[in-house]
Amino acid sequence: MSEQRLESLKLSPWEAIKTQLRVLHALLLRESSLRMGPYKLGHLLVLTEVIWGTTVLGILHYLVGAAAPVGNSVVFYYFTGMFAYITYRVLHGRVSSALEANKALLSYPVIRPVDTMLARAGLESSLQLLAFLLFYSAFIMLGWANFPAHSVELLAAIAATVILGFGMGVTGMVLRNLWSPWRTVDNMISRILFFISGIFFSVEYLPPYIRDVLVWNPLVHAIEWVRYCIYPEYFTQILDREYLLAWGLIATIFGLGMERLIRPRLLER
Numbered sequence: 001m002s003e004q005r006l007e008s009l010k011l012s013p014w015e016a017i018k019t020q021l022r023v024l025h026a027l028l029l030r031e032s033s034l035r036m037g038p039y040k041l042g043h044l045l046v047l048t049e050v051i052w053g054t055t056v057l058g059i060l061h062y063l064v065g066a067a068a069p070v071g072n073s074v075v076f077y078y079f080t081g082m083f084a085y086i087t088y089r090v091l092h093g094r095v096s097s098a099l100e101a102n103k104a105l106l107s108y109p110v111i112r113p114v115d116t117m118l119a120r121a122g123l124e125s126s127l128q129l130l131a132f133l134l135f136y137s138a139f140i141m142l143g144w145a146n147f148p149a150h151s152v153e154l155l156a157a158i159a160a161t162v163i164l165g166f167g168m169g170v171t172g173m174v175l176r177n178l179w180s181p182w183r184t185v186d187n188m189i190s191r192i193l194f195f196i197s198g199i200f201f202s203v204e205y206l207p208p209y210i211r212d213v214l215v216w217n218p219l220v221h222a223i224e225w226v227r228y229c230i231y232p233e234y235f236t237q238i239l240d241r242e243y244l245l246a247w248g249l250i251a252t253i254f255g256l257g258m259e260r261l262i263r264p265r266l267l268e269r
Contacts (some may be wrong), residue, residue, distance in 0.1 A: 023110055027102075027119035034101075049086060051135055054079040069202045070231050071090065073144035080230055081199035084223045087128040087158070088165040089190055094120045095169025096186065098178060099266060106267055113259055113266060117170055125162045132158075146232070154229035160241070161222040163248035170255025177266050198223050204236050213239065218247035 035250035054075060068074035095117045099106075102116040166232045175182040199221040203211055205226075214220055221244040228234050259266065 001239065003050065019110055020115075023115055024119055024122070027063070027105075027111070027115055028123055031119050031123045043183055049090070049131070053132075054082045069205075070227070070234055071145070072141070076139045076145045077227075078200055079094065079163055080227050081197070081223045083132050084157075084161050084220065084226045085194065085197055085199055086126070087161050088168075088219055088222065089193075090124050090128065091162060091165025092169045092172060092190070094124050095166055096172035097179060098169075099173050113173075113263065114256065117166075117173065121162070121166045125165075129158065146228075148230045149232035149234075150229040154226065157222065157225035157229050160244050160248060163252060164218055164222060167248045167251030167253075167255055170259060171221070171251050172255075174255055174258045174262070174266070178262070193217065194251070196220075204238055219243050235268070 001134065070075045071077055098116040098120050099113050102111075105111050105116065106113065140147065154181055172182070172186050176186065196214055198214070200217060203214050203220050206214065215238050220238070221240050224236050224239040225244065228236055228239055
């Protein structure tokens, strides 16, 4: 029964779509309940995740008396970088572990591994976007930030970051189920990315021999794109939108293709 899929139920295309939407809605509600916990405080903790690292970095920067690389608030500058990084990291981590966390649900023929990943991606991207809007509005009211210079393009930058996190998460899910040490390797890579993605410095102004290496990191372009859309005076020559999108789309296509190809093996593990 666990190997039977939606096709075996012989539903019409419209019925299949409605069934799929109901499955995703149910999974989304389940993920929301598990993510938030039984107490209302859980909702607050999830939404404030992006601000903790920002606050710590801002305090350290303030204590040494350094000015913000751009704008009039170093805390907000760090916030723009932390938002892109945490959006990627949370999506990557949650999607990578979706199969393990929902293994029992996959005994139902209408639920596929990709459904659990889509539900987690939808929930996490919504939470990060809500947190971004809330704290960005707070920064504006405090006079530490202005309205984005390119508001429509900012949505595209956030979407590209979400696609990158989802694609790398799907690929990570496949790899960690095929080769168990990948979980440790993946965690190490995520920690390294925190320091080399330009969260608390501008990659643009690094020495060329360092900058030319770091620009291979797609997360650098996600952070650069977000900052370019927010700051009217932000200068960047290293931003490559196509490179970021290519990483996200290729990782998504590769991950989903591998998941479909080895799905029986994944479900047996």
